[in-house]
Amino acid sequence: MAGVLDSVNQRTQLVGQNRLELLLFNLGGAQKYGINVFKVKEVLQCPPLSEIPKRNPVIRGVAHIRGGTIPIMDMRQATGHRPLENIEDCFVIITEYNRSTQGFLVRGVERIVNMNWGDIHPPPRGAGKENYLTAVTEVEGKLVEIIDVEKILAEVSPLPEDVSAEVIEDSKRETVVCKHVLIVDDSTIARKQIQKVMQSLGCKTTLRKDGSEALQFLEEMLSEGKDPYHELLLVISDIEMPEMDGYTFTAELRANSRLKNLHVILHTSLSGVFNEAMVKKVGADDFLAKFHPDELAKRVNLRIAQLTGEGEKVEQ
Structure with missing residues (x-):
């Protein structure tokens, strides 16, 4: 076998x-x-x-x-x-x-x-x-x-889902209260886990089940005259999803002049040495293996720090 x-x-x-x-x-x-x-x-x-x-x-x-x-x-x-x-x-x-x-x-x-x-x-x-x-x-x-x-x-075998208090304190809540995090994952459990982490940091969330649905959501925002880059703090996407996988979804964003600047974290249970190369190939900003709430929260805090110009104060 x-x-x-x-x-x-x-x-x-x-x-x-x-x-x-x-x-x-x-x-x-x-x-x-x-x-x-x-x-x-x-x-x-x-x-x-x-x-x-x-x-x-x-x-x-x-x-x-x-x-x-x-x-x-x-x-x-x-x-x-x-x-x-x-x-x-x-x-x-x-x-x-x-x-x-x-x-x-x-x-x-x-x-x-x-x-x-x-x-x-x-x-x-x-x-x-x-x-x-x-x-x-x-x-x-x-x-x-x-x-x-x-x-x-x-x-x-449930994993810990709560974010440590010190990680929450590092979050600049006032800078993200009006922005959403777009969560893209075909697993109901995974979506809920990520959403709980985002809510701990004071972020609002928008959930979609696959890359195709997420891309449609972003295109609808554009058609309504909204700028996804200013509306969304970042996008957290699984890799393996029906209809359109996370790699293809990210590549579609980068190929669209009005979506290419969105900050994308690929967050997946897939393992393998190819991941880092593929993240660079499709243009994702970051990659994180599932699921560790503190590590995910720290990556979001890094993004917040980038937007506030305080990146040097947040450790990766």
Whole structure:
């Protein structure tokens, strides 16, 4: 199963072209699911698991893999279904999200498909707010559901979401009270996390689910005679999103003479050495791996300091 993943160098060629690769898997039924290959470190047969006391039931145990101890979560149970049985016959997808490594137990892993982000769509409106989908697509006439892994992780192992008092005190609230921060992310959980940080700093927020929606919002501001640069403190955008990814969204801003000066922070759970090069390529101002409230707040404070001419007083 190790051969199911191509070399990282091959996959990075897709970045910035509004394309991605999905690793398809199943949870024991006919429904197919997908996960961005960039978040996958390894795929292997389920190794022996050691139980841990007082564990969340979604965590089936921990595995010792390549010198590290990794929690293994039951993907089917995490999304509200019965736990997987006969786990020794299952597979584990080792992933890296939010600066940590974890494994997701699935029934079977199928193959990798090359997709365009334009073919990845938000979940149907009728899916309800409590679903675990971040997007859907179609492969060979069959629906593929892309699970909101960040929602699973927030429920199983919540991250701190509060900003430290000293970071809040560094914020120049009076300079931002009339400005909004545009938050662009397809994950409901991620949007709420970022919004909470912004509100702690006294910033108002505008939320959009993907790059296409965000670009439309900005174009509407222009058509109303508003200047987004003066209306918005900055833009915080995820990278992997349906319809239009964060790299393409940023490149679109930089190509528009009336939007090119917007301050853009790419904020994503994607990991990899390619990120810094891609940030420079598309013209983003900053990059931050999810999710650390103090670090995000400090980047916003840096932007405020730039606008007030007090940049030297704020440490990065």
